[in-house]
Amino acid sequence: MESLKQRIKKFNADTRMGNERQRIIRWLMGFVLSLFRLALIVGISYVILGPIIGIAFNSFFSNEDAYSPAIYLIPQSPTLERYSLMLTVTQYWKVLRNMLFYISSLSLIQIVVCSMVGYGFARFQFPLKKILFACVILVIVLPAHSVILPLYVTFRNFDPLGILSLITGGNPPNMLTTLFPMYMLTIFGVGLRSGLYIYIFNQFFRGLPKEIEEAAFVDGAGTFYTYLRVMVPNAMPPIITVLIFSLVWQYNDVFYANVFQISGDWALSKKLNTLGNTLSGSYRIIDPNISSLYVYAGIIMMILPMIIIYIFLQRRFIEGVERSGIVG
Amino acid sequence: MTGVVKKRRGMTLSQRRAVTGLLFISPFVLGFLLFYVRSLWMVGQFAFSETTTEGLGYTTRFIGLENFRYAFTGHPRFTQILTESLINMVVDVPLIIFFSLFIAIVLNQKFRGRTVARAIFFLPALLNAPAIVQALDLVRAMMIGGSSPAPSAVVDSVSGAGGGSAGILYYIDLLGDIALPETVLEYIVGAVSRINTVITMSGVQIIIFLAALQSISPSLYEVAKIEGATTYETFWKITFPMVSPLLVTNMVYTVLDSFVNSRVLQEVYDTMFGEQNYSVGAAFSLISMISVCGILGIASYAVSKLVYYDN
Known part of the structure; x- marks a missing residue:
């Protein structure tokens, strides 16, 4: 009976076993690496998902659960009261419907305008093209904060070239609190992160082969017809990418909504920001322990629609980013 | 020969393409001029002057670098x-x-x-x-x-x-x-x-x-x-x-x-x-x-x- 040590020594010294040895070593290395990878991914996923799960469970806590030190994550007497109150406080269904209409129309305009501009930059030669494209980069690089004050002032006294005050004969109209400023900015391709979308579309169209356009041209299609019937159907990856980005960022936007004083009826994110005050003001829920439970319910209600959209479009979205040519 | 020239409507193909291209990007160019160039100019104006707001309007008075000195x-x-x-x-x-x-x-x-x-x-x-x-x-x-x-x-x-x-x-x-x-x-x-x-x-x-x-x-x-x-x-x-x-x-x-x-x-x-x-x-x-x-x-x-x- 030789000892284990000797057997290993023998195994190592045996040249005929060389391949076998290497195979084992490689398998071991691979195993350790994949363990390491698993730990890393699970750990980071925990950091990302942990709070969301915590919030989700906490939103079902009843008042007693909130004060009981023995309760961890799973409530003893779960209640839907947080949600039922939040549904009325935020007028959830109404605001959600308004908002879906508002943000999807904005996203649609973003896609139409930015794809046209991107196509224009990708396929045509015209004077000052380089400088104009530098302007796109400038729009991406300059944060909206740097131009927001003049925009605010402009839309508060909306009077382009003095035409409106001539017609109405009085003070120029105040466009704040309406959705008009956002639509204006988006139509003119300088809305929320429009520069980025123009860039994405430009990169994608530049990567498409010229031959398909030439074929359409030879067959007698006009430029616009070619764009609409040949280029756009081919541009699904960037369209999905821009659609998701645009929906999500618009949905989460508080900055523009605050500056243009867009009413909470159109911006769930804005309602969420003032939820604590609303609760203590109108509903006399002053206890921070309890009111935070209501806020959690509100957060879950706000992120749920987005998560659902994301789950449906997720696979196509990540493929879309990969193929939309952000990478060039 | 003159007939052919007339048919070209005074523009070569590449010029026509250039005009179409400009049409495609025109929303952005307009938006950039109206909302960015103008805004940046106004920000500059605000920064170098003293602004007093009254109601919905405002007036500016040039004061040079005073605001920047104040900032620092x-x-x-x-x-x-x-x-x-x-x-x-x-x-x-x-x-x-x-x-x-x-x-x-x-x-x-x-x-x-x-x-x-x-x-x-x-x-x-x-x-x-x-x-x-x-x-x-x-x-x-x-x-x-x-x-x-x-x-x-x-x-x-x-x-x-x-x-x-x-x-x-x-x-x-x-x-x-x-x-x-x-x-x-x-x-x-x-x-x-x-x-x-x-x-x-x-x-x-x-x-x-x-x-x-x-x-x-x-x-x-x-x-x-x-x-x-x-x-x-x-x-x-x-x-x-x-x-x-x-x-x-x-x-x-x-x-x-x-x-x-x-x-x-x-x-x-x-x-x-x-x-x-x-x-x-x-x-x-x-x-x-x-x-x-x-x-x-x-x-x-x-x-x-x-x-x-x-x-």
Whole structure:
């Protein structure tokens, strides 16, 4: 009976076993690496998902659960009261419907305008093209904060070239609190992160082969017809990418909504920001322990629609980013 | 012959194409002139003058550099907030870039459940509404051990979410006992306590790096393998050069992202819309804008030294 040590020594010294040895070593290395990878991914996923799960469970806590030190994550007497109150406080269904209409129309305009501009930059030669494209980069690089004050002032006294005050004969109209400023900015391709979308579309169209356009041209299609019937159907990856980005960022936007004083009826994110005050003001829920439970319910209600959209479009979205040519 | 010339309507094909192209980009050009050029001009005007608001209107009076002098010497917080935000940015950006590159490489490997992993890693980019971010940060800080000034009320109510008694700070204290140089220790501590920020701010960057990794032709790796390159060499000779053009993109994105969420822009916003002080607000925004552009310029120059362009 030789000892284990000797057997290993023998195994190592045996040249005929060389391949076998290497195979084992490689398998071991691979195993350790994949363990390491698993730990890393699970750990980071925990950091990302942990709070969301915590919030989700906490939103079902009843008042007693909130004060009981023995309760961890799973409530003893779960209640839907947080949600039922939040549904009325935020007028959830109404605001959600308004908002879906508002943000999807904005996203649609973003896609139409930015794809046209991107196509224009990708396929045509015209004077000052380089400088104009530098302007796109400038729009991406300059944060909206740097131009927001003049925009605010402009839309508060909306009077382009003095035409409106001539017609109405009085003070120029105040466009704040309406959705008009956002639509204006988006139509003119300088809305929320429009520069980025123009860039994405430009990169994608530049990567498409010229031959398909030439074929359409030879067959007698006009430029616009070619764009609409040949280029756009081919541009699904960037369209999905821009659609998701645009929906999500618009949905989460508080900055523009605050500056243009867009009413909470159109911006769930804005309602969420003032939820604590609303609760203590109108509903006399002053206890921070309890009111935070209501806020959690509100957060879950706000992120749920987005998560659902994301789950449906997720696979196509990540493929879309990969193929939309952000990478060039 | 003259008939043919007339049919051309005075424009060559390339001129006609140029006009069509300009038509395609005209919304952007108009928008840029109307909303950006004009706005930047107005910001300049505000910053160099004293503004008095009356009702819905305002009047300006030119006062030169007074507002800028006030920003640096008169205002109680601005200089401090500005330097703090810029330093945060300079520390965060390299961490985020390296982290997202590393994660992208990990996620690019073939293993079961990687679609799920990718979806999860991108999630923070979807949940970036301020209220959500605040709430999530609060809960997360408590999970990790409470280095943040969370109100005790919320701490109690969500201690369910995993509040451990031995937080991260305890382990950091342990590190102090090893005789590491002070500065190294500080950076490690800083990096560790920033791990949340880093993870939540890397969503978009990870996706971009992943896309770049996917676009590398497998034949390059095959060649390297045949030539007997080690994994280490393969990374530095193939992977890194091929994704390096995206370093600049990601860096610009990261700098802007962390700038938009920084305290200095909050200050600008409060001054402009809270105190209705247009001039000082405009001066603040110009100063912060110029400093960020400076950082971007220096950083892009530095990074572009590393970039390999494939043409």
